[in-house]
Amino acid sequence: MPPDLDGVWLPDVGDQKRQEQGNIPPWKPDILPQVQHMAAEEKAGRPFLVLSHCLPHGMPTWMLITHNAFELLTTPGRITMLGEVDGNRMRRIYMDGRSHPDDPDLTLHGHSIGHWDGETLVIDTTAIAPQAYIATSEAVGIPNNGDMHILERLHLVKPDVLHDDMEITAPKVLTTTWKTTRIFRRYPERHYEITEGECAQEDLTAGKDQFGNDIFVPNTQNPDGSVRAVK
Amino acid sequence: MRMIKMSPKAFSSEVDTGSREENASNKEVEPPFRSNRNGKGSRIAFLAATLMLGFAGMAAAHHSNAAYDTDHPQTMQGTVKTVNWTNPHITFVIEADASNGAAAASWVFEVSSPGVLTRSGWTKRSLQPGDHAVFYYAPLRDGTLGGFLMKVTLPSGQELSYSLTPPANQ
Numbered sequence: 001m002p003p004d005l006d007g008v009w010l011p012d013v014g015d016q017k018r019q020e021q022g023n024i025p026p027w028k029p030d031i032l033p034q035v036q037h038m039a040a041e042e043k044a045g046r047p048f049l050v051l052s053h054c055l056p057h058g059m060p061t062w063m064l065i066t067h068n069a070f071e072l073l074t075t076p077g078r079i080t081m082l083g084e085v086d087g088n089r090m091r092r093i094y095m096d097g098r099s100h101p102d103d104p105d106l107t108l109h110g111h112s113i114g115h116w117d118g119e120t121l122v123i124d125t126t127a128i129a130p131q132a133y134i135a136t137s138e139a140v141g142i143p144n145n146g147d148m149h150i151l152e153r154l155h156l157v158k159p160d161v162l163h164d165d166m167e168i169t170a171p172k173v174l175t176t177t178w179k180t181t182r183i184f185r186r187y188p189e190r191h192y193e194i195t196e197g198e199c200a201q202e203d204l205t206a207g208k209d210q211f212g213n214d215i216f217v218p219n220t221q222n223p224d225g226s227v228r229a230v231k
Numbered sequence: 232m233r234m235i236k237m238s239p240k241a242f243s244s245e246v247d248t249g250s251r252e253e254n255a256s257n258k259e260v261e262p263p264f265r266s267n268r269n270g271k272g273s274r275i276a277f278l279a280a281t282l283m284l285g286f287a288g289m290a291a292a293h294h295s296n297a298a299y300d301t302d303h304p305q306t307m308q309g310t311v312k313t314v315n316w317t318n319p320h321i322t323f324v325i326e327a328d329a330s331n332g333a334a335a336a337s338w339v340f341e342v343s344s345p346g347v348l349t350r351s352g353w354t355k356r357s358l359q360p361g362d363h364a365v366f367y368y369a370p371l372r373d374g375t376l377g378g379f380l381m382k383v384t385l386p387s388g389q390e391l392s393y394s395l396t397p398p399a400n401q
Contacts, residue, residue, distance in 0.1 A: 010350070010395075010396060010397070011395070011396065012396050013395040013396045014396060041297075042295060042297040043297070044297075045297050045298055045300075045372040045373075046297070047294060047295035047296075047297035047298065048295075049293075049294050049295070050295070051293035051294065051319070052293060052294055054293065067343070067344070067347065067395050068344060068346050068347065069346055069350070084318075084344070084346045085293070085318050085319045085344055085346065137295065138293070138294065138295035138296075139294075139295035139297050158401040159401065160399070160401050161399075161401050185396065185399050185401070187350075187397060187399065190350070190397075192350050194346060195318075195344075195345045195346040195349060197318035197319065197344065197345065197346065198318055199293050199318055199319050201317035201318050201319075202293075202315070202317045202318065202319060202320050202322065205315060219315075
């Protein structure tokens, strides 16, 4: 009997930070200077805006750096992961024994098939868009540039503590498979829900059109992504 | 920096943007997209508007906190003017109290997201327009009036704070 992974899971952001510092991806030599530049820019207060496009984080960045919750739902033949904040964040993990498609449409979350290995959920993900970042923070990330493959082993280390052991193979930017783990927690007694979240909301503010209809109008922001004083 | 691989021209026939400068400066702004509310057209126009904003260097949405100096948090007092309960970051516009000869001024504080604050016990009414409070924040590095909000103390002494990863028994 596989464990019940359904519910709302929150990332352990403190551990993310430790991973960011202590388990750096094996970037290829020609990629490393880009990463170092981004890290220096972030330190100088000029962050590269990994998430500014308001597209979903995509894989593996969603699992790696999200500050928000996701909800995991099990239905026959499938596990679905629904996310918060940056638009249509959704991973479908097919559990019905199918293979990856021969000619997939590339997406930011890729095509995922899963199976249970004892009490561990094993997810194999391919068909990820080359533009999907491998990000270690909201200011440091490199597009995978194609042919990425992600193997995840999700397992409970305590009843409400989930580990996602990830093996990320991205031959265009990494010298070897990068192994890293992310921790997520469930708080059943608090009845948490994920909220609807459209990333573009903060770019906009409530206003009216010439007919008096309620619409969103642009909100002034700066290149570093922060909002500035409004009149 | 955003969407640099996409051409805004691909959408230019769908949208009447006017000039970017107009959009940026006109406070009684008309939407930079047509009020075409039937399906695909409006969606594309909306996307195009978002792209145009991006190219104008105005909007940036979800971002790292590197613009804020979290090593040197500060406090200020003021009155809530506007609450924008939005993703990816909530913003509060605060009218700072005039003090020490400094005139009253509008500040903008950003803070986490509706999901995170809701899970930390906030609602969109926790801070309301007209509320006076003490704001504990990481200032903007460029000295602009505003910062990343970390904690609020209400006149009652109640503190509003939040945690990305709430404490757990496990």
